[in-house]
Amino acid sequence: MPQANFEPIVNMSEHIKHPLVKPNTVEQRLYQLDLAGKALSAPTLVVLPTGLGKTIVALLVIASRLQKTGGKALILSPTKPLVEQHAAFLRSTLNIPEDEILTFTGAVAPDKREELWKKGKVIISTPQVIENDILTKRISLEDVTHITFDEAHRAVGNYAYTYIAERYFEDAKKPHCLAITASPGSSDEKISEVCTNLYIRSVAIKTETDPDVTPYIHKKEVEWNHVILPxxxxxxxxxxxxxxxxxxxxxxxxxxxxxxxxxxxxxxxxxxxxxxxxxxxxxxxxxxxxxxxxxxxxxxxxxxxxxxxxxxxxxxxxxxxxxxxxxxxxxxxxxxxxxxxxxxxxxxxxxxxxCTTEHPKLAVVKDIVSKELNGKPDSRVIVFTNYRDTSEMVTNALSEIKDIRPVKFVGQSSKFKDKGLTQKQQVEIIEKFKAGEYNVLVATSVAEEGLDIPATDLVVFYEPVPSEIRSIQRKGRTGRKHEGRVVVLVTKGTRDEAYYWSCAHKEKRMQSNMQQWQENMSELNRANNENDKTDIASEFRSEEEQQTGLSDFSDEEVTVILDQREIRSTVARSLEKLGFNIVVKTLEVGDYIVSDRVAIERKSTEDFVNSLLDRHIFRQISDLAGAYEKPILIIEGEGLFTTRMVNPNAIHGMLASLSLDFGVSILHTRDAEDTASLIGILAKREQIDEKRSTSVHGKKSSMMLSQQQEYIVSSISNIGPNAAKNLLDHFGTVENVMKAELDELKEVKNIGPKTAGKMREILSSKYKN
Incomplete structure (x- = not known):
């Protein structure tokens, strides 16, 4: 039986009994025990519908691993609110001193994290923080005996999970991991990538139709409401x-x-x-x-x-x-x-x-939500929209109805006339939603995944989504503790219908693929106990990858100093993987230092073209050339001449100016990995062949008063550097430019009526946060 691997936890009482689980805190459910038992036998991907206790499965595995193997447990979750949510749960259930259950986020200073890591037994963190701390050698994964990867479907591409998993199975003495998700994706390629990146050797799945799960499933009605475009x-x-x-x-x-x-x-x-x-x-x-x-x-x-x-x-x-x-x-x-x-x-x-007509969906949403709250005044409702503009429109429409207290719930990024919510604001809104201060959450995709949003009575899709992952996450917001209802709005004869059929097909395919994966990996699941960490790691890396490293260059240590902002790129990860000694500092000049005379500024093609438009790059390169004998500019990525449809001659002119006027060497790379390889070769040549040491010097130059004045004026929409100079020459001061009337602005050289009108609109319109 699978539970045999999980013997210390199994107990046929109503609650789990285990030395590391607080008494009477975790209800015993056989499907969770079954999943935990399977997960303990090998690195496992557990797929469980939303609301059925994936975190409890993780708790059981963590408790068993810590008891049997000792060491530390690490739980990785994508966002700060999720980290706090998991930490609160583990502190309430794990029989471990609370000061040994720690949270790591960007809000905790790096030096403090290094100190806390030494005494922590269970660490809950965002993956980016752990990735940074590994790269900067503040922490070691050597004594970590278990990692939980929450929302494991994110482990694709260059997401931090992939790097952490690779380092973990290389460095840890007794590695073991659990990956948990409600929706890994419908394609074989996506599931395969997640499993490969996390060194998964076993897949364990439970669905809402499994006999041991159905007693805990509440009825969830799904309705399709069709409307016609006016x-x-x-x-x-x-x-x-x-x-x-x-x-x-x-x-x-x-x-x-x-x-x-x-x-x-x-x-x-x-x-x-x-x-x-x-x-x-x-x-x-x-x-x-x-x-x-x-x-x-x-x-x-x-x-x-x-x-x-x-x-x-x-x-x-x-x-x-x-x-x-x-x-x-x-x-x-x-x-x-x-x-x-x-x-x-x-x-x-x-x-x-x-236009005086509005989309019929808006009236339907108002009617559906009104009837729900009139019939059940204590209900909680989530309305999902794909776009922020729609979420604001729906929020405003619902707020006009008595007893409906809606709130817009969006992500952190801000754009033109659209300010995002900080994580702190998101948490505050959720708490008010729980307390009933708000009874309708009008949310974009930020509310689909993981956040501790209470069980809702009604979920409304303002539109279908083509992604099976997002659809499953949305539906999982209801039917948790009691019966729930899902209503999906579809406009006939539009791409709404195409998205509906696409998603339905993908959901079915995902279920089929996951069952096939579970069967295909069953043999590995039985054999995993006999395999050590080296077998696990090497199975997923080609011979070429296993042999790649600094040894290709020399046995001598080579150091690359990089600016702290560059830690966010995958260049740092690739350099560390190649075996270079990474030193992170706050650099005023340059992004990478490889010797006392060679410093490197790295720009993606998009950043490079943008800096051509705002002229910022000339000051950066001027500072670089003034501080280092051999300055280098690396332009990373493809599409240099297509990113912003800038005239190729302008780009060629900029490259010529940087090379001839500043004496900078301009090198091109395909991607971050290619950039890391190039930086490594430069570092090796300087430090080993030329016997030079690394040295940080140079300071960022300050703009002269005239440059600061030009910068302020040129920040106005549609005002470039030349127009800013013309305005300042004409009016004499920044203050006079800001006070100038429309007719006065039109008198300035190269300032037409349209530009003048835009300036007055920006300068005189009332600010709305």
Whole structure:
């Protein structure tokens, strides 16, 4: 029986009895014991529906590992609120002194973390913090006997989980891990990547239909509510589709037709974009640049069509306002500027101003939520929307109804006229939602995963989502402690229906694939106890990878000093993996120091082009060249000439200026791994071949008063460096520029009516937080 591996915890009473679990704190459920038993036999991916106690399975595994093996346990979770949530649960259930159950987040100073790590028995942390502390050698995973990877479906690409798992199975004396998720993904490739990255050798799955799970499942009704797009909104859609038809025709004339035309999916458009970028690298013909720019217009208009079909008029107004702002901005793309001048787009903007119809979904949401709260005043409701603009629109509409107390719940990032929520604000909102101060949470994807949101009576999808992972996470917000209800709104004849069928297919495929994976790995599951950590680690790394390291260069230690901000990139991870000694400091000049004379500034292609527009790079390179004898600029990534549709001559001119005027060597790399390899070669050449030591010197230059004045004025939308100088020459001071009236601004050289009007709007409009 699987439970045989879990003997210390199994007890046929109502609560778990174990020396490291506090009495009467954890209800005994056989399916959780079964999963924990399987998980203890090998590094295991546990898939369990939301609300069925994945954290309890982790608790049982942690308790057993600590009792049998000793050492430390590490629990990794993607966000600070989740870390705090897990810590509170473990402190209430683990029979371990609370001062040995620690939380690590960015809010805890690095030196303090290093000190706490030594005495901690159970550490709950965000993965980025642990990754940084491993890279800077503040901590060692040598004595960690168990790691839990929460929300394990994130372990793809360059996410910190992948690096931590690799280092763990290399460094730990007795490694073991548990990966937990409600939805690992529908494709074999995604599941395989997660399992490979986390060194998983066993998969254990429970579904809501399993006999040992069904007693704990509450009924969850799923309803599909179909609405019809009003004629006034169809007219707006028709105008957008005329723009699309024109742009697709232009693409065809350039030799780049797209199958399905205006019905092309986002994946089709991204596929063509990738193809065009590849052609630019091979042959920079004007037609390719033109096609890329037109394609950028297509993608913007296609998104507007989706908003009309699935969101609403208010959301469309906000999106078009951002397009207009981009078109008038000095850094705006040619695509946005051309769209702003398009006849059909101008008609759309005019119709939008006159439009009195709103998307029927809004009335349906108001009706559904009102009936729920009228029938059950103590209910809690979550309305999920894909876009922030829609979440604000829905929140405002619901707030007009008596006894409905809605609150918008969004992520941290901010953009034009849209401020995000800090993690602290998110936690405060959730607490008020629990307490009933708010009874409706209008949320974007930030509320789908992991946060300790109370069981809700009703979940509304404002639109279907094409992702099976997100759909499962959303549905899991109801039906936890009592019966729940899910309502999905679908606009007939739109991409809502396409997303619905796509998601339904993916959910079925995921269940099928997971069962197949469980069967395929059963043999490994039985044999895992005989395998040591070396077998586990080496099985997932090719012979070439196992042999890669600093030994390829020399047995001597080579040091790379990097700026603390660079720790966020995967370059640092790759350097450490190659065997270099990483030293992290706050560097005023440069990103990487490899000797007393060689310093490196690293820019992604997007950062490089952006810095061309704001001219910031010239000051950075000037400081670098002034402080180090041999300054180097590394431009990382592809698409240098396509990222922002900047004229190639401007980029070539910038490169020439940096090379000739500042004497900087300009090198190009494919990606972060390639950058790390290049930096390693430079460091090895300087420190081993040339016998030079590393030395940090140079200070960031301060801007002169005139430069500071130009910087302030040029920060105004649509005002570049030359326009800022013209304004200051004309008015004499920054203060006078800010006070200038519209007619006065138009008198300045190269300041037209449109720019002057935009300046006055920014300078005189009331600030709204």
């Amino acid at each position: 004629s006034e909104m169809r007219e707006l859609k028709d105008l957008l589709e005329k723009v699309l038809e024109d742009r697709f025709q232009k693409l065809t004339e350039l030799g780049y037709s797209i199958q399905y035309g205006k019905k092309a999916s986002k994946m089709d458009l991204l596929g063509l974009q990738k193809k065009l970028q590849g052609q630019i690298r091979e042959m920079a013909e004007p037609a390719v640049y033109s096609a890329l720019s037109i394609l950028a217009e297509v993608m913007k208009v296609s998104h507007a069509v989706e908003i009309v079909e699935t969101q609403g008029i208010e959301a469309l107004k906000k999106y078009t306002a951002r397009l207009e702002n981009e078109a008038t901005s000095r850094t705006g793309s040619k695509a946005s500027k051309r769209l702003s001048d398009d006849l059909y787009m101008r008609q759309l903007y005019k119709r939008l101003e006159e």
